[in-house]
Structure formats: structure tokens, C-alpha cells
Amino acid sequence: MHSLPSTVALGRMVPGAAARALPIHRAFLAPCLAAATKRSLSTSGPRMNILKGQKTDEKSSLGPGAEGLHIKDLPPKASVPVTTDNAIKGDWVLFHPVYTPEELRSVEVLFRESKTFSDKVAHSFVKIARWAFDIASGYKHKPLPPNASEMSLEELRKGGYLMDETQWLRRILFLESIAAVPGMVAAALRHLRSLRLMRRDHGWIHTLLEEAENERMHLMTFMTLKNPSLLFRAMVLGAQGVFYNAFFLCYMISPSTCHRFVGHLEEEAVVTYTRCIQEIEAGRLPAWTDVPAPAIAKDYWRLGDDAKFLDVVYAVRSDESTHRFVNHSLASLKYETDVNPFALREPDMTTKGSRICFERDEAAKFVDESHRLMQSKTDKPVEV
Secondary structure, eight states: OOOEEEEEEEEOOSHHHHHOOEEEEESOOOOTSSSSSSSSOOSSEEEETTTTTTTOOOOOOOOOOOOOOOGGGGGGOOOOOOOTOOOSSSSSSSSOOOHHHHHOOOOOOOOOOOOOOOHHHHHHHHHHHHHHHHHHHOOOOOOOOTTGGOOOOHHHTTSSSSHHHHHHHHHHHHHHHHHHHHHHHHHHHHHHHHHTSSOOOOTHHHHHHHHHHHHHHHHHHTTTTOOOOHHHHHHHHHHHHHHHHHHHHHHHHHHHHHHHHHHHHHHHHHHHHHHHHHHHHHHHSSGGGBOOOOOHHHHHOOTTTBBBBBHHHHHHHHHHHHHHHHHHHHHSSOOTTTTTTSSOOOOHHHHHOOOOOOOOHHHHHHHHHHHHHHHHHSSSSOOO
């Protein structure tokens, strides 16, 4: 018999102050309790707080989420939203953040200094990958000339100073088709490791799967604007085949180096989307100025009915800054023993957007804070 907490009433962050205060009940271990949860955590008595080396009662709970309302959170009589082709919307995705307008604009362009030999190796591989991606996608971003204000948009594009919408979309599609690989590879390897060793994973797998799906949803969103050619798809196929196998082998050798690599890669992604935002706001991508946000984006990020494509790019950039923060933080932990500090909750966007990562001692404090939070929110244990 295991002692399990019942449900936890915690605020899940949705845009708007009033919505933030809405209590949402989340359950644990769906087979045992009535409601399913996005992140189920089993309990089996005392365990070690790996980051602090202390024993704690393993009463699992969730910190405040940030993914907004899902179908499970609707009243019992609420209808399930469907599209004309009867595809279920909204609740078939994993946890992911939803941002307020203030959070969307809190992201900063940051770069982590390479301190160790492993860090330098990861950074060097990112430079190589960036060079290859730039060539494959035709990406270029030269500094504007002094007389840029006197030149027309067409002249700036012909001079190689600016890219048009088609070139930007090609870059983004290629980037997102590759960016969804690391999370899935890392999650699969940690899953298999957990099976081999027959012990728990310390919360890493779910976070890595969430990252993989989040990047894939970026691709699905931008695919609504363009259906790539067969040549482009062939390039993606080749790049994915090389990158998947290379990352697979590297992760078996040094997971920390691989997470540092992804952290640096996400730094570059934040730079790319920041430039895209600047180009749209400066009127240099006129075809995207008044384009409505795709329906899939409105559903995924809980955007308003009047959301524009620019709002989507802001949301994607915020996601990339989250991946930057998470992977740099995971790279600073001990792969074999440390608890994933983001298994129960994540910092708010102002933290993830303005800081590069948690160092190991900060991650330990965040885990302890999460434990205190869930102990203060749990109901009395239920015997099952």
C-alpha cells in the first residue's frame, strides 16, 4: 500500500491576472485517481533528495503550471472542441508555457561563457552547426550599410543585407526540423537507462519529451505558411539522419556536453527570432505585418482571436529561451544522480528570459523550494 496525495489546487498560469488566480485541480497517478495529470509522479516512501543528500517523504505534487486551461480543466458539461475533420484540439499536447504580453517581451539575448573543456567542445560544435545551417537554409544577416535609410527594401535585399519572407521561412523550417531531435534522443536514452538500471529517472524524461514536442509544434505552426518542396524535404531528411545519429552517439559519451551544446544552440535560436521580430516591427517583412496567427498557434499558446503572426514569433522566441535556460541548467548537473529541478515546475518567464541558467547549487535550492510548495498544497494522504 502506498500513501498518495489526492489532488492539488494550484494556479495554472493563463494570460490575464484574473485567470492566474483560477484554482485548477490536478491529480496524480491516473489509474488510481479520477483525473489524469500531465505529469504523474509515483510515490513509494522515503527517498533521497539527490541534490542535497537528504531524505524526504516522497509525496509528489506539482508546482504552478503555465500551460493554460486544457480540456480536463473545463466544466463536466463543456463540449470538446473539434475541427471540421474531427481532430481533437488542445489537450493532445504535453505541458508547455503560455506567456503574458509582458513575459513575451522580457526575453534577452544572452550567451554563456565557456568555462570547461566540455563547454568549449560544445560551443565549437555549435559554431560548426550554425555555419552548416546558414549554408543549407541560405541565411544571411549582414550589418546594414550607413546609407540604409536611403536605400529601398528591394535594394537592401539584393545587397544581401535583408532576407525576404520566403528566405526567413526556409531558415525557420529547417531550424525547427532539427531542433526537435535532441530532446527526443535524450529522453529515449534516459528511458532505456532507467529500464536497464531498474530505477527512477529523477524527473528528466518528461522535461526532455516536452522540449521535443514543443519544437515540433513550432514546425507544425510555420508549416501553415509554406509547404516545403521535395528538395527541401530531402535536405531535411539528410540533415536529420546525420544529426540524430551524431547526437545519439555523443549523448552516450557525455550527456552534459550535449545539453551544453543544445543550450548554446538555443542561444542562436533566440538571436534568430529576435532579428525576425525586429525585421517585422521595422516593416522590412511587409507580407507578415498583418498576417493573422494560424489557428494551431492560437490554440497552442492560447493567443487571442486578434493575434497576429508577430505574436507567434514572440511566443516561439520565449519557448527557445526556456530551452536555453533548461539545457544550460541540466548541463551543470550530475547526469547520473541529480534531480531535474524542472520536473515539478519551472521558473517564471522573467527569470528564464533574463538569466542564462541555474547553477548546480541554485538548482538544489529550487528543488527544495518545490518540495516545500507541494507539501503546503497537498491534501491528506489517500490509501490506495
